[in-house]
Amino acid sequence: MLRKERIARSPHKTPMWTYYPELLETPVPRYTSYPTAAEFTGEVGADDYAAALGQVGGEVSLYVHIPFCEKICWYCGCNTSVANRRERIAAYLEALHHEIHMVARALPAPVQVSSVAFGGGSPNAITPTDFVRLVQVLTVEFGMVAPQWSIELDPRSLTPAWQQTLAGVGVTRASLGVQTFAPQLQRAIGRIQPDADIVRSADQLRTSGVTSLNFDLMYGLPGQTLADLEASLARSVELGADRIALFGYAHVPHMIARQRKIDDAALPDARARFAMAGFGHSYLAGCGYVPVGFDHFARPGDPLAQAAVSGRLHRNFQGFTEDAAPVTLGFGASAISDFPELIAQNEKNAGRYRMLLSQDRFPTNKGVRRSPDDRRHGAVIEALLCRGRARLDADLLREALTGLDPFMARGLCSFVEGELVLAADGLPYARSIAALFDPYRHQTTRRFSSAI
Numbered sequence: 001m002l003r004k005e006r007i008a009r010s011p012h013k014t015p016m017w018t019y020y021p022e023l024l025e026t027p028v029p030r031y032t033s034y035p036t037a038a039e040f041t042g043e044v045g046a047d048d049y050a051a052a053l054g055q056v057g058g059e060v061s062l063y064v065h066i067p068f069c070e071k072i073c074w075y076c077g078c079n080t081s082v083a084n085r086r087e088r089i090a091a092y093l094e095a096l097h098h099e100i101h102m103v104a105r106a107l108p109a110p111v112q113v114s115s116v117a118f119g120g121g122s123p124n125a126i127t128p129t130d131f132v133r134l135v136q137v138l139t140v141e142f143g144m145v146a147p148q149w150s151i152e153l154d155p156r157s158l159t160p161a162w163q164q165t166l167a168g169v170g171v172t173r174a175s176l177g178v179q180t181f182a183p184q185l186q187r188a189i190g191r192i193q194p195d196a197d198i199v200r201s202a203d204q205l206r207t208s209g210v211t212s213l214n215f216d217l218m219y220g221l222p223g224q225t226l227a228d229l230e231a232s233l234a235r236s237v238e239l240g241a242d243r244i245a246l247f248g249y250a251h252v253p254h255m256i257a258r259q260r261k262i263d264d265a266a267l268p269d270a271r272a273r274f275a276m277a278g279f280g281h282s283y284l285a286g287c288g289y290v291p292v293g294f295d296h297f298a299r300p301g302d303p304l305a306q307a308a309v310s311g312r313l314h315r316n317f318q319g320f321t322e323d324a325a326p327v328t329l330g331f332g333a334s335a336i337s338d339f340p341e342l343i344a345q346n347e348k349n350a351g352r353y354r355m356l357l358s359q360d361r362f363p364t365n366k367g368v369r370r371s372p373d374d375r376r377h378g379a380v381i382e383a384l385l386c387r388g389r390a391r392l393d394a395d396l397l398r399e400a401l402t403g404l405d406p407f408m409a410r411g412l413c414s415f416v417e418g419e420l421v422l423a424a425d426g427l428p429y430a431r432s433i434a435a436l437f438d439p440y441r442h443q444t445t446r447r448f449s450s451a452i
């Protein structure tokens with residue numbers, strides 16, 4: 001049965017975060033990689049990817065991208081399209097199976113797969129039978145033994161057959177795209193999703209054996225108020241979410257055409273967004289959740305919370321994670337593979353992705369090489385975002401010192417025993433401070449989303 005429980009909480013208070021608009025006015029990346037996707041170029045291709053595969057050994061994690069949804073939500077920036085033709089999905093899955101086979105054959109030695117994540121789109125846009133076949137292919141090709149299985153799901157199309165399938169595979173981690181429980185906000189972003197859908201889905205997932213259930217929520221939606229946000233947070237807590245990701249809606253219609261359906265005039269302004277982020281942090285912390293980075297929260301017993309508390313937290317293309325594998329192999333259109341010295345992304349267009357694989361070619365079409373200097377900068381950025389502190393080499397400190405001055409003058413960060421340490425009040429400025437250690441930001445005109 002659905003786990004409905006309330007965490008004992010003290011009354012939430014207005015957070016002590018102070019709003020300094022001038023420190024947030026520059027849009028910055030989310031830093032799910034370093035260098036970021038803004039630095040990906042066509043200079044990285046299939047040969048580079050093959051060479052990187054030839055160096056892989058030991059522990060790896062896998063990511064599988066399913067670029068289909070039953071319906072397309074207006075706010076969404078994912079690489080996805082409507083799952084309206086069975087033949088098209090079948091052709092994609094055939095190519096995906098072939099890519100998995102090619103990659104497994106290219107590895108120089110057996111690897112230990114610690115985790116497998118399915119994302120999209122909506123992985124449950126394919127049939128449960130197709131999902132089981134995909135799991136079987138992965139298991140056989142990589143010789144997997146008891147990896148950690150996780151999956152993103154659309155609660156609107158989660159059928160009872162999926163409950164049995166997930167239980168049979170052994171999926172223990174799942175993420176539901178909730179966004180908001182407010183009907184008027186759902187209409188404003190093109191995602192009608194009754195409360196009953198969430199309740200039914202959570203119930204099915206608990207019954208299937210999911211022990212870590214995440215709810216994705218959003219602030220900064222058109223017409224959203226603090227009361228709307230509080231109601232969605234309270235309902236998520238009541239339904240027993242083990243993890244909550246509270247994302248700020250990134251309105252970038254110049255990059256994502258479907259967002260043009262959203263009423264720009266109804267979007268909360270920067271000050272209101274800041275207040276929502278602070279309110280959400282205060283509310284969930286008051287409910288007993290452990291803050292994980294700047295936009296994730298987890299119950300104390302959840303592995304993500306334990307990683308955050310023990311200093312083992314990492315950040316990758318899926319956000320904050322306890323996954324420590326040094327290599328991630330991505331499969332599917334637009335999927336990204338992450339190696340110590342290379343980031344490689346597959347062709348985004350599903351048709352071209354299939355065409356390349358039909359020619360027995362790896363579908364990598366862009367990426368970036370990581371220099372030793374990139375890895376140093378990336379380590380500082382990850383440390384600041386994941387642990388709130390970072391030890392700096394003297395040259396990196398010199399590069400960022402002028403930019404740090406206004407943050408330090410306001411007490412948002414300081415130096416403690418040779419480390420740059422974020423203050424509690426500095427958390428909403430974490431991405432902006434981290435960006436000071438990103439020399440690429442001085443070289444690009446790429447437009448990013450707001451810092452909070």
